[in-house]
Amino acid sequence: MASRCTHSSRLFMPFLYPSLFRASAASVPRATSLALARNLRYSSTATLEPQHSENDDEARSRLNPAPDDYSNPYFADKAKLNVYAGPGGNGCISFLRELFIPEGPANGGDGGHGGNVYIQAVHGETSLHKLARRRHIRAGRGKHGQGSAQGGQRGEDVIITVPVGTVVTEISRDDPEGERQLIDRAKYKRKRKKDFRNAAALEAPKEEEGVQGTIVEEEPPVNPDLDRWLLYPGISSSEARRVGAELPRLPRRDRLFQQPPAPIYLDLNRPTPRPILLAAGGLGGLGNPHFANKDRPRPMFATKGEPAMSLEIELELKLLADVGLVGLPNAGKSTLLRALTNSRARVGHWAFTTLQPNIGTVVLDNNKGRPSVKSYKRISDAPVDDPFALTGAPDEVEQRTRFTVADIPGLIEGAHLDKGLGIAFLRHVERAGVLAFVIDLGAGNAVKALKALWNEVGLYAQMREDEEADRERAARIDWSPEAGIDNVSMSGGWPASNGMADYPPSAAEPAGLSIAGKPWFVVATKGDLKDTRANFMELRDYCAAVTRGDEPHPSGVQGAWIENVEAIPVSAINGHGVERIVHWTVGLLDG
Numbered sequence: 001m002a003s004r005c006t007h008s009s010r011l012f013m014p015f016l017y018p019s020l021f022r023a024s025a026a027s028v029p030r031a032t033s034l035a036l037a038r039n040l041r042y043s044s045t046a047t048l049e050p051q052h053s054e055n056d057d058e059a060r061s062r063l064n065p066a067p068d069d070y071s072n073p074y075f076a077d078k079a080k081l082n083v084y085a086g087p088g089g090n091g092c093i094s095f096l097r098e099l100f101i102p103e104g105p106a107n108g109g110d111g112g113h114g115g116n117v118y119i120q121a122v123h124g125e126t127s128l129h130k131l132a133r134r135r136h137i138r139a140g141r142g143k144h145g146q147g148s149a150q151g152g153q154r155g156e157d158v159i160i161t162v163p164v165g166t167v168v169t170e171i172s173r174d175d176p177e178g179e180r181q182l183i184d185r186a187k188y189k190r191k192r193k194k195d196f197r198n199a200a201a202l203e204a205p206k207e208e209e210g211v212q213g214t215i216v217e218e219e220p221p222v223n224p225d226l227d228r229w230l231l232y233p234g235i236s237s238s239e240a241r242r243v244g245a246e247l248p249r250l251p252r253r254d255r256l257f258q259q260p261p262a263p264i265y266l267d268l269n270r271p272t273p274r275p276i277l278l279a280a281g282g283l284g285g286l287g288n289p290h291f292a293n294k295d296r297p298r299p300m301f302a303t304k305g306e307p308a309m310s311l312e313i314e315l316e317l318k319l320l321a322d323v324g325l326v327g328l329p330n331a332g333k334s335t336l337l338r339a340l341t342n343s344r345a346r347v348g349h350w351a352f353t354t355l356q357p358n359i360g361t362v363v364l365d366n367n368k369g370r371p372s373v374k375s376y377k378r379i380s381d382a383p384v385d386d387p388f389a390l391t392g393a394p395d396e397v398e399q400r401t402r403f404t405v406a407d408i409p410g411l412i413e414g415a416h417l418d419k420g421l422g423i424a425f426l427r428h429v430e431r432a433g434v435l436a437f438v439i440d441l442g443a444g445n446a447v448k449a450l451k452a453l454w455n456e457v458g459l460y461a462q463m464r465e466d467e468e469a470d471r472e473r474a475a476r477i478d479w480s481p482e483a484g485i486d487n488v489s490m491s492g493g494w495p496a497s498n499g500m501a502d503y504p505p506s507a508a509e510p511a512g513l514s515i516a517g518k519p520w521f522v523v524a525t526k527g528d529l530k531d532t533r534a535n536f537m538e539l540r541d542y543c544a545a546v547t548r549g550d551e552p553h554p555s556g557v558q559g560a561w562i563e564n565v566e567a568i569p570v571s572a573i574n575g576h577g578v579e580r581i582v583h584w585t586v587g588l589l590d591g
C-alpha cells in the first residue's frame, strides 16, 4: 500500500524509527541527505543519534538489537477517574399568550434527563494511558425545558472504553439524590410514628382533657423541599411566600436507570457487548403544566432537575496474556520475546531495560497453509455481558491460531519489599494460563535463581489473595444505602439481583494456589555461553525431582502444580531452541 504521507514520513522517520533511518540513510543521494540535514537542523533527536561503526551494525540482528532499536508504545496500567453523570435540566414555568388569550394555560416544557456514564471492555484497547490523562469524565447535562411545551434535550451519554482485563473499583461516591431519598424515608417514618402517638393520645381518657387540653396552634409548615422547586421569576416576594406554602408534594417518579449498588467492583475479563452503567444521570424537572388542576389553573412553579451522581473509581489493567515470562533482571526475557514473536521490545545489557510490560503474539496458523502447531482452546459461551459471569455455561472447543506472551520488568530478591521495580508488574502475569521462568544460565546457580523467583511470586500471590478476601468480606456486609429500598430491576447491564451478598461462597483454596496452581516450566537461556552445561544439568535434575515429588515445589505451597516441570535450554539471541518452547507452551495451554 502506498504511504499516505510520502513527504512528511521521511522527515519524521529518524524521530520515530532511528534504526530504520540509519539503514536507509546510506541509499539516500548526497544532495537529498544534505537537504534533509538542513531541514532537521533543529531536531535534536536526529543529530544526537549515537553513531555505530559498520562492524557494530553487522553484529546487530533482530534478536541482538542496538539498545535504541525498540518501539515503546504509551502504556499505563492504572488510572483514577472522577466520573460525573449529567444533572437533569429544570422544568419550565410558562403560559400560553396569544393575541386574544392574554392569560392562557400553562405550557412549560420538562427538563431533559442528564446523560449516563457507562463502561465497556473492548478488544483493540491495550492501555489506560488516555484515561489516566483525562482524569475527569462528564456526561452531558440535560437542557432546561422551554416555553410552548418544548422539552429540554437529554444530556449526552458517555461510554468509557477500556481494554479487556480491566478491573474497576469504586473508591467513593457522591449521590445527593440517593442521600435525599434516604433522609426523606427516615423523616416519613418519624412522622408516621408521631401521628400514631398523637392518635393514641387523642384516644386517652377524657378527664385529662380539662387540665391539659389547650389546643396548641401549629405553625404553618415550611415546605422542606422548597429548594427543589422553581418559582416564577416575575412574582413578588410576598407572593413567593404564599406560593411556597402552597406547593404540592413532589410527585413520585419512575426511573428508567437505577444507580448501580455500592460499592462497584467489576472484573471486565471479557469483552462486554453492551456497555455497563456506572452512574445514571439526574431526572429532568417537570414543567408547570404537570401541576395545573381546576383549583390552580395557572401554577407559578415547576421542579428543578435532579443533581447528578459523581463517582471516584480506580481502573487497574491486568493484561490477559496466555504465557507470562518471569525472570531476574537481564535474564534475557525481552530477547526471548523477540525470538518467539514479532515484538520490538527493548533489549539491553543492563538490569531494568524493560520498564513496562510488553505483549507479543506467537502465530501458530496464519491461514496460509498448514499450521505450524495444532492446538485447541476451550471457549466458554457464558453470556459475555454478565459482569459477574456467575453462570456455569458449557465449554466449546475451537482451534487456537495464536497465543500471547507477556514480558514484564525483572524481579529481584526482596521485590515484595518494593525493591527494584517491585512486584506490581506481576499482576500482568497473574492471569496467564502458563508461567515461563526465564533463568540466565550464565548468572550463577540456576536452581537458586528459580527458588528466589518462586519465593517472590508466592509472596505476591498471598498478598493478592489477602486483598481479595478483604474485598469480599467488605462486599458481603450489606451496608449499601440502596439495598432493600427499591427492588426495581436494574437496567444498563446490571443483573437484577445484584446484592453483593448473592455471591457464591468462595471455594476454600489453600493460600498461594492462585499462581502456584498454574502450569509452569523453566526456560534456561543463554545456553550459548561457555561453561553453562553443568548449571543446566543441575537445573534439569532439580526440575525432575520436583516432578517426582522428591523436592518440594520451589514456592513451598502445598498442592502446587508439579505435573511435568521441564527445563528447556535455549539460546534466544541465536533463536536456538525457541521452537520447543512454542510446542511445550501449547501442550500446557491445551491442558
Ligand SMILES: Nc1nc2c(ncn2[C@@H]2O[C@H](COP(=O)(O)OP(=O)(O)OP(=O)(O)O)[C@@H](O)[C@H]2O)c(=O)[nH]1
Binding pocket: 064, 327, 328, 329, 330, 331, 332, 333, 334, 335, 336, 346, 347, 348, 349, 350, 351, 352, 353, 354, 355, 408, 409, 410, 411, 525, 526, 527, 528, 529, 570, 571, 572, 573, 574
Ligand atoms: N549470549 C547470550 N546473550 C543473551 C541471550 N539472550 C539475551 N542475551 C543478552 O542479555 C542481555 C539482556 O537481555 P534482555 O532481553 O534485555 O534481558 P531482560 O530479561 O529483558 O532484562 P530486563 O528487561 O532488564 O529485566 C542483552 O545484552 C542480550 O543481548 C542469549 O541467549 N545468549
Ligand SMILES: [Mg+2]
Binding pocket: 333, 334, 335, 346, 347, 353, 354, 407, 408, 409
Ligand atoms: Mg526486558
